[in-house]
Amino acid sequence: MTGAAPLAPQRRALILDIVRREGAVRVTELVERLGVSNMTIRRDLEVLVRTGSVEKVHGGAVMASATTADEPAFETKSALESAAKAAVARAAAGLVQPGSVVALAGGTTVFAVAHLLREIPRLTVVTNSLPVAELLRPSVGAQADSAPTLLLTGGAPTKSASLVGPLADQAIRSxxxxxxxxxxxxxxxxxxxxxxxxxxxxxxxxLISSAGRVAVVADHSKWGVVGLSRFAALSEIDYFVSDDGLAPEARSVLEEHVGQVILGETEAA
Structure with missing residues (x-):
């Protein structure tokens, strides 16, 4: 877009028009088309979300609906917000103590955390994530001796490569x-x-019922997104781990309800 950047009401009207015409739009695309910063676009989207005009999804926005029932594949999610996920992973890994028993649920942000846990000694890891299990599976050689002890739940795989269902639930509850x-x-x-x-x-x-402490890891783009089914109220979360791109309004809400908000620092590209 050439010329002076549009004022906030104009930007939001343009964003809404783009979403209506194209069905979805990415934050990076809006930054380029409207000639404003990433944070400005994210603030505009927060306003549009609050008015019910659009719905935030990973890295962008779609037309508003009551809830999101579509589950992206693991490979699709892996490519989104990689720098933010790395920041979250570094912060979350600091919660893990040597010799402890850690449960890792599914998802690409948890997978990023799992990469860092290979450096922590004497861990026992319980997981229902097939990618995490493959990552942490002991291999032949000297590194096998220092690899975490791995317990994989049973169950049926989802599109995001998590094992779920009665078999998984029964194993976890024990x-x-x-x-x-x-x-x-x-x-x-x-x-x-x-x-x-x-x-x-x-x-x-x-998993929550079996855990002494609960950490939810989610980069800033997840705030304001609502999936079909809730698995934890904010009050059930001991640690909410995100990145420094999390909006101040979101931080304030989270600090009122969760045990502790931890923000990882995103490294410059």
């Missing part, structure tokens, strides 16, 4: 873990932490 690290499709003041998959929500609730 365990006690020190810390659960769980991702979320979306997080909001009203709905808490949500997922589009009903069975995954039930499995996440089983």
């Amino acid at each position: 365990l006690q873990v020190d810390l659960l690290i769980a991702g979320a499709h979306g997080v909001s003041e009203r709905a808490g932490a949500t997922t589009p998959n009903l069975a995954e929500a039930e499995t996440n609730r089983a």
Whole structure:
């Protein structure tokens, strides 16, 4: 877009028109088309979300609906907000103590955390995530001796490569873990932490009931997104771990309801 950048009401009207015409739009595309900063676009989207005009999704916005029931594939989600996820992972890894028992739920942000846990000694890891299990599976050689002890739940795989269902839930409820690290499709003041998959929500609730402490890891783009099923109210979360792109309004809400808000610092590209 050439010329002076549009004023806030004009920008929001343009964003809404783009979403209506194209069905969805990415933040990076709006930055380029409207000639304003990433944070300005995100603030505009927050306003449009509050008015019910659009719905935030990972990295952008779509036309508003009551809830989100579509579950993206693991590979699709892996490419979104990679720098923010790395910041979240570094902050979340600091919660894990050597020799502890940690449960890792599904999702790409949790997968980013799992990469860092390979450096922490004497861990026992319980997971229903197939990618996490493959990542942490002991291999032949000297590194196998220092790899975490791995316990994989049973269950049926979702599109996001998480094992869910009665088999997973039964196995999880027989365990006690020190810390659960769980991702979320979306997080909001009203709905808490949500997922589009009903069975995954039930499995996440089983993980929460087995955990001494609960950490939800979610980059800033997840705030304001609402999935079909809630698995945790904000008051059930001991640690909410996000990145420094989280909007001040979201921080204020979270600080009122969760045990502790931890923000990882995003590294410059």
